[in-house]
Amino acid sequence: MGSLFVAAIVPGVLLWTMLQLFNVAVAVIAVLAWMLVAMGWRYATKRPVSVLLLLTLGILTIKTAFTLVSGNTFVYFVQPVIADVIVAVIFLGSLWTARPIIARIAPDFYPLSASTAAHPEIRALFRRLTLMWGAVILAKGAITLWLLLSLSTASFVLIKGGAVFTLTVVATVVTIVWSAAVVRRQSPLQPA
Structure with a gap:
């Protein structure tokens, strides 16, 4: 924090x-x-x-x-939109690989043994979370661009922070609840 x-x-x-x-x-x-x-x-x-x-x-x-x-303030404020699109494409593109992005970064947040990470339900969770976060990041970019094009600079700065923060918090809560539900169903699975 x-x-x-x-x-x-x-x-x-x-x-x-x-x-x-x-x-x-x-x-x-x-x-x-x-x-x-x-x-x-x-x-x-x-x-x-x-x-x-x-x-x-x-x-x-x-x-x-x-x-x-x-x-030109537009370039100053549009750069995060470009970054969001690039990151979203990376997330969504990783779905066509053996290890989507969430599978790669999950151990940074919760230690997983190799056998736990290889479990089919955990792998499916990683794919679904990668898809969800790719969509969230894309939505964040779209919201930012829409606000940038429709509001004054001061209003944009004020509203964008709250909107993006709220979207990120909701997605984080969904990630935690969804992950906990999958882990509970797989009770024999233990952290590394």
């Missing part, structure tokens, strides 16, 4: 507040400054800095520079 707060909630609130108080230029600079401070704090406190965080900071820097030079 701490990482979500630092990487998503604070930047969203900061962006919306700066848009209300100042303008787009101040808002995007404030968000970039926040991310730089957060990164600097991780370095200063000897906490690990993930490649994903560095990549996010790099993309944010490019988006901010482009927005400041061109004055």
